[in-house]
Amino acid sequence: MARLLGKSGITITPIIFGTWQAGKTGWVGIEDAEVIQAMRAAYDAGVTTFDTAEIYGNGYSEELVAQALHSVRDRVVYATKVFPNHLEYQQVMDACEGSLQRLKTDYIDLYQIHWPAGSFKNKVVPIEETMRALNDLKQQGKIRSIGVSNFSKEQLAEAAQYGQIDSIQPPYSLFWRQVEQDIMPYCVENDISIIAYSSLAQGLLTGKFGPDHKFAEGDIRTKNKLFQGEHFQRAQKALDQLRPIADRHNCTLAQLSLAWLIAQPQTSAIVGARNPDQAVQNAAAAEVTLNPDELEEIDRISRSVTDHLDADPVMWNFAA
Template sequence: METRPLGTSDIKITPIIMGTWQAGKTHWVGIEDAETIKAIRAAFDAGITTVDTAEIYGNGHSEQIVAQALSEVRDQVVYASKVWVGNLKHDKVIEACDRSLKNLQTDYIDLYQIHWPPGTFNTEVVPLEETMSALNKLKEQGKIRAIGVSNFSHAQLEEAAQYGKIDSLQPPYSLFWRKVEQDAQPYCIENNISILAYSSLAQGLLTGKFGPDHQLREGDHRAKNRLFQGDNYKRAQQALDKLRPIAERHNCSLAQLSLAWLIAQPQTNAIAGARHEGQSSSNAKAAEVKLSQEELQEIDAIGRIVTDPLDDNPVMWDWNS
């Protein structure tokens, strides 16, 4: 798989990135460690050499699973992890990074990201300058190679960039969730900041495996996802019906088509999780789907069936429902 530069760093990432939220098990159902390890390894074997994790995913469990899957090929992969919003004070950032290094069984993390803006989830509002000073220190020490932010708005991204070089933004971004296009994407294009899109398949909705009458299992956090609720869900089914003929034309799945559209957007790379080996290799094949400008525009218009009626709330989940 061809690689792309991460921001202005000398790190090369794959346009499809292995996501490992599910590897932490928290908020997920039916996840088995052995299967996850196979899925991560299958992603590597299929050419996906960039993997994204976070300390909060199962309280370090995801990072440990990544290490089990990839330690023997560490020099061939790019690790991206994140510091939790409750650990943004200077010394806590340093401690969190050291924990992640231990979990990942490595002496450096290629990309270390602030997971959520300070103050999110009623946490203490730590000045970005303080957090960035710790990240800059870690970079100077060689413990991290690049700094990124996740879930930041344009304004927050711009503020963070005052205190150090930001090479990536990780927002929720898919054909069915496009808030970043109106907010931070133009800034990222202008400043050569890579976008690492998460929920790039709208948490599985864009795979087409959730039909009109699908009932989510108890404990599945997708029940809180606004795209899985009411009229939004009905509109998603209409859009999927219109996408199917395009996927058939390319002899690819709906998921591959959706990922191919996403990585064709400016500065954008797609994080895609997988529960088993087949999903990993299937996700990797999305990088081979080449869409014409006309097709990209056609898919764009279909996606707007879902995105245009959405309100301005930038958070995909309705945690209070």
């Protein structure tokens, strides 16, 4: 099941446990004990790769990862991210140190730039300066590989001029496919892994959110374009067409969506879990094998949603 992370020689799993929710910010109804149990359950089910970030709950998510996995640290891969307010040379060095301490480890397997410099009104730092810090951290053995997240193809190519980039982390799912246009061909050509986030379109692909669903106050999904208006209606129709395929495989809609995603070139899927049962179900998606006809059929159904989206790669109306 394992696959290589870019050219790094590091082995990752096709299903990656995501811990955005564990930080609690932007999510509701998350319990620490259950998240820790979910990470352990994912590990027991064969998932060895765990993705977090310093910004998730201001480091809280990283601390929970350490609590859950410290005893098996040598058998898991930690991926974390530096936020765009820390992209000057010394800021990167300090941010990495903070992540190392919270993760209770002396190395990070994959260290990623979370958003390009200048995002969220942060200072624009030349990518050359940020990469110099990341290369130094790699030389010191504090990180084993470098990745980027939410970069355009141009930004990815520019970063790659200053060092080896082993992965890019974009939003990518059956209902969100902008990455396929120019980033994916570049990654295939340059042996860069695609680590998809929001791989279930923030839960939409589970089929659990019917036409009348109302989210709790403070839930980030209220700003997600896919949960709004005609996009949401088209998604519901597409889910109805996907259900018979899932039934044929005796799997859930979520597992079917993940199976399709990890069958795409270079792609592994980050997926979160609130409890152990969800974690085990997510891990089982790696066992679902789709034949070429099914992949094509799913692709066609998916386009009934994605063909109507604009080219903006950001999934949320953050300004709204």
